[in-house]
Amino acid sequence: MNSATYGDTGVGTSNISMYYTGDADIRTGTPEPLPDGAYGAINPSYRISDSPHLRLPDDVRDRPLIVSPELREVDGIEDPTAVEMYNIATGEAIRIPSNDTTQQPVDSDLNLTRSYQGLLSPGIVPETVFPPDDRARIDNTGTFPWRTVCKLFSTFPDGALGGCSGAIIGCPDDHGYHVLTAGHCVYSHDHGGWATSVKVVHRLNDDYMPYNYAWATHLRSYTGWTVDQDHRHDWALITLDRNVGDFAGWMGRKTADSDDPVYTGALNLAGYPGDKDCGTPDSDGLCMYFDTDDGRTATEHNHWYYMDAASGMSGSPVWIYCTNPERRYILTVHAYGNDGSDSNHGTRLNRDKFDRIDTWCNEDIPPTDYADLIDDGQTWSGFSPTLVDPGVTNFNAWCDVRNVGTESSGNFHVSYYASTNTIITESDYPIGTDYVSSISPFDWDGSDWLGTFPSSVPDDTYWIGWIIDSGGDVTEFDENNNKAYKSSYQLIVDGTNPPAPTISSASHPDENEWYSDDDLLFTCITPPDTSGVDCYSYTLDQSSITTPDTECDTTENSVWYSDVSDGIWYFHVRAKDNAGNWGSADHYKVKIDTANPEGWQNFNPTDWVTDQTPDCTIEVKNIKSGLDVSTALYKYSSDGGSIWSGWISSSFTGNDGTTSYQTVTANSVPFNRNSGTQNKIKFKIDDSARNTGESEEYTVKIDATDPPAPVVSSSTHPDEGEWYTNNDPSFIWATPSETSGISCYSYIFDQSATTTPDTTCEPAGNSKSYTDVADGIWYFHVRAKDNAGNWGGADHYRVKIGSGEASTTDAVIALAIAAGSREYDTRWDVSGDGQVTSLDALMILQAAGSEPWGGQLSDA
DSSP, X not given: OOOOBOTTTOOBTTTSOSSOOSOHHHHHOOOOOBSOTTTTOBOOSOOOOBOGGGBOOHHHHTOOXXXXXXXXXXXXXXXXXXXXXXXXXXXXXXXXXTTSGGGSOSOTTOOEEOOBOOSSOOOBOOSSOOOOSSXXXXXXXXXXXXXXXXXXXXXXXXXXXXXXXXXXXXXXTSOOOEEEEOGGGTEETTTTEXXXXXXXXXXXXXXXXXXXXXXXXXXXXXHHHHTXXXXXXXXXXXXXXXXXXXXXXXXXXXXXXXXXXXXXXXXXXXXXXXXXXXXXXXXXXXXXXXXXXXXXXXXXXXXXEOOOOOTTOTTOEEEEEETTTTEEEEEEEEEEOOSSSSSEEEEEOOHHHHHHHHHXXXXXXXXXXXXXXXXXXXXXXXXXXXXXXXXXXXXXXXXXXXXXXXXXXXXXXXXXXXXXXXXXXXXXXXXXXXXXXXXXXXXXXXXXXXXXXXXXXXXXXXXXXXXXXXXXXXXXXXXXXXXXXXXXXXXXEOOSOOOOOEEEOSSSOOTTSEESOOOEEEEEXXXXXXXXXXXXXXXXXXXXXXXXXXXXXXXSSEEEEOSOOSEEEEEEEEEEETTSOEEEEEEEEEEEOOSXXXXXXXXXXOSOBSOSSOOEEEEEEOSSSOXXXXXXXXXXXXXXXXXXXXXXXXXXXXXXXXXXXXXXXXXXXXOOOOBSSSOEEEEEEEETTOOEEEOOOEEOOBOOSOOOOOEEEOSSSOOTTSEESOOOOEEEEEOOOOSSOEEEEEEEEESOSSOOOOSOOOSSSSEEEOOSOOSEEEEEEEEEEETTSOBOOOEEEEEEESOOBOOHHHHHHHHHHHHTSSOOOGGGXXXXXXXOOHHHHHHHHHHHTTSBHHHHOTTO
């Protein structure tokens, strides 16, 4: 240590000894003891660490307190001030007689040592505040002298645990690495002897250890305690592994004759009583309490006083406080409670013990100080953002590093890692390394790394941790407390584009079907993604391959469209994850057709038909979704549309989905009625979108009945029974009454009475004339065809042209008919018996010589 200042004088130690100044006051002057003026002092500005390393672990926190043993005073002890020293590391104890040259006092005339406030800020001490009459809690343990008071946690050979108090003291080498305490705090006759470990925590407040802790390396006491358990020698000195007093400071020590009034004046006592807590659960014995009162009396080895004390305060310093200048001197080590004198007492630092401390100090070599770097806790660490795209995102990680060692750290590095677990190692994924300048003892500094998150870190969820002094540049007390991680949140690394969302549609569930609904609802399933989906971009168009842009349109999983026009549409959607990666698109096809089938045309029959159960046909089309052939139907009416049949299945050309004109056929429609106005028919059909189209009504004109025979007359030969010499006959006939009307006539003029004209329509008209007709009996035959194509029966009109006389020729014809070489003809059936015989020929021959045939044979 290069230089220090006295807390009492402000004088540097580089030029004035703390143990001897030549000042008579220091050697022999009697101070004026007062209650300690540091009660109510305010801690120096010092940030509270959030590190778990500076919190008592539960197994230490719950340790029982060491109870003062039963008072013993042994007569006739041989060399009770012989020294027993225990090496904790080796477990070896040695005894040195009191008259050994190594145990002789350095300066037997010195009776006090000054206190030293240490390198840390002393805090703010009020000048006129006095404590109450009983114990008061010292909450601001960071001020002097409270920070020199220690809590001891001892472990004994049989496993017993216990808690005590103690006080840091300084040595002539200007270092503070010793703690004064009671002997029974480190040596227990009931539990196997010397403590196997002693953790020393100065400035403990509840479970918070702001200056970390130190470990005992050596323990010393008198055999008067270790062998004989005599309360007059119940004291011990602990050698520490580090110079904690250089920073916390120490109070001075003082000895005087046992009858000196210093022992009965105002005294001060502070430690960690087990009957007081910190106001938090399970905190008994973890907070410092202070009391001031008068001393009662002193003997050569012990000192009695009226300050309150309890278990856990064994080892606490009993000191006097003086002002002008401010000074503090430890007189006694508290060790015992009320022994019947209504006062507590401890082991007095008589001349022997006062000098022996200096002797022991001179035997020890000051420990080597080291840094001890720890993470300063969750409050001061973190990272941002919590979601990154590796190789793209700017990333910031930070932590505060505290040096809880007793040496400056020197420069070092902090390396940050991404880990899939909370055990941070160099095999985790490195993020970056930050350089940190040297940190002084019990100070802190920040580490901050900012850069592009490495592309080498694969997608996953990580803990972000860091290794302090990752390069191993700093030698530390503890090399195993340099790792930490952010425990309250994790980092998601996502450099992979999210999968395409899977689209479905409740309104249009089948992409291959046509729908008449023009309101569309699309739903997409959130795709799995490391970082989760942030939003979606979507569009609706008529291209099957569109990729939506990179603008967020929604964070919802469903989208509505309304009044979409007919056609084939595609809904496209893609997702962006929380890392900013845009995925590929999914495409969903919808086919919309809101128009009914239309374009009904070419109904047939449009003309008259002769079938009362005709086939009716019509053409229809749908250019969007196409027609559903199974839905072709018709209905009919036979009363002009008043009553209709139900819909009846029709046949259909083409296949489902056809968009060109196809023919619907209503087969054998059972009108069963002749009419030109009453037979009605309608058609309907669905398209593939289930739109229904209906045709208009069509009239089917049916005439299944042959027309009547026309009634023939003749103005030139008005009487069929008369002979006329006029050989230019004319015929007329009336149009017969007919449902469908008369289309045409077929007629013939011959000499057969039964001829039926053929089905060739003659020129239009209701009359026919002939000229220069040969004499004889002639017949005019006529029949009508109606507009339905029905040919009716023939009407026959006879005309007789000539003189009316029979001839031998007629007789010859009659003989030919009788012989069968000529067809029967009623004109030669003179007898009227339905046949022509030779008798008829004879009768004609007889008539040929007498009178006209027509006159004689009027029936011919």
